[in-house]
Every structure is written in structure tokens, then in C-alpha cells.
Amino acid sequence: MPGHSTDADPAQELPEWRSPHLGSRVRIALWLAAEVGEGNTFSLADLRDAMPEISEPARRLRDLRGAGWVLTSSRDDSALAPQELRFVRRGDPVWDKTFRSAGLRLLTSATRNHVLERDGYRCVRCGVGAGELYPEDPHAAPARLVVNHLVARRDGGGDTESNLVTECVRCSQLSPMRRDLQPEQVWRAIEALPERDRVRVLAWLVKGRRDLTPAEQAFAAAWRLPADQREALKSRLADLVAR
């Protein structure tokens, strides 16, 4: 699946995370790759035990998230205990000198904002908006949105807007919950749709993203107006609809 490749180099080819010559963020990335492993859980306490000399480990983990590393907490994944974090997937090879000097580590906030704006501040997979609850799981934490690469940087994907999508953390981590879905059940739901909707679902599957309908785009734009302007627009629309 685009953006979810796991063709990682074998861990033994990575630099040694204990090396004191490396920066904190690089050492933490290498430690995750070598000691924790994708899909496994750890805690900040484990990290402090491994590298007691590193200050502000939580901030370093945020930096790694900015470089495409997917780390989830109990806020995103109800299977995790409050202190647990899951190392879901590696991101950019932050230890790679050529990579670092290319200056590709972080998306600019302008690019990120353009992508969020284009996608209507919604996950292009499931449609959830920032801070909204998941309709099928109302007791889980509200959705958080991230801007991800369709083709990962390490597979040659660039920071162009056509290679970037807005996803919620849950969709971007291929939540294990979704493995419970029965393919036949999913198929029957699609089969039961009117022809028009089947065509739309097919188009979305082909593009790997869901387009917002004009009505959804209009709603997303209206919802982002300041509260007073949104209220004014709401009354105006109520008048128009009542006519």
C-alpha cells in the first residue's frame, strides 16, 4: 500500500544506537529500530533507561513524528495502556547524512496547511475531521490529523502536494482493529449500494483517497469560519432553505 512500505533495511546494517557521536534524535530512532521493532510497544521509562543522558525524550519523539515516524499512544489506540507507546512504522532515515543534508526532514507549515486545506481538514480515508469522534467508536479519543506521504520519502517520494495526503492517525497506522473486518461483509455492503455509489467507491479505491462531495467541501469551509461569521451564514442558509 502506498506510504506503508516496510521494506526496511535489516537492523544490523544500521549504525549502533549507543554511539555517543550521534545526536539524540538519531540515537532514539536507531534504538526504536534495533531494540523495539516495528509494531511493538515501549514506554518513556524504557527510553530513559536505555539513554539516561538524553534530555527531553518526549520532545525527541515529537521530532521523529515530524520526520514521518509513526508512534501512537493510548490517545490513538485504545489497546495501549496510558504509559505505553507503540512504534508503528519507521519514517525518514534520520541517521543518513545525505538525507539530512538534503534538508527534507520536515514539511514546511505552508505545505502542510495547503494539504490540510485541500483535503477539507478531513482524513481522506475515513472522512473524520480534526477533533471529531469516530462514529463507529464514540468512546475513543477524538481524531488527530497528520499529513503523510503517499510514496514514502525513503522510496523516493517527494514533498509535492500531489504526494501528500491528510490522514487521521488511526487510518495512517493501519489499525489492527480493521483486520477484524470480514472482506465478504465489506463486499456485501458495497454490492448493496446503488450503481452511482459503487462507481464512486471504485474511483476512491483506485485513487487511494476519498474526494469530498461539493456539499462536504462547502460544510468543511463553513465550519472553519470564525464562530460569529458561521452563525451569520447559518441563519442566511436557514432563510434560503425556508423559502
Ligand SMILES: [Zn+2]
Ligand atoms: Zn481516518
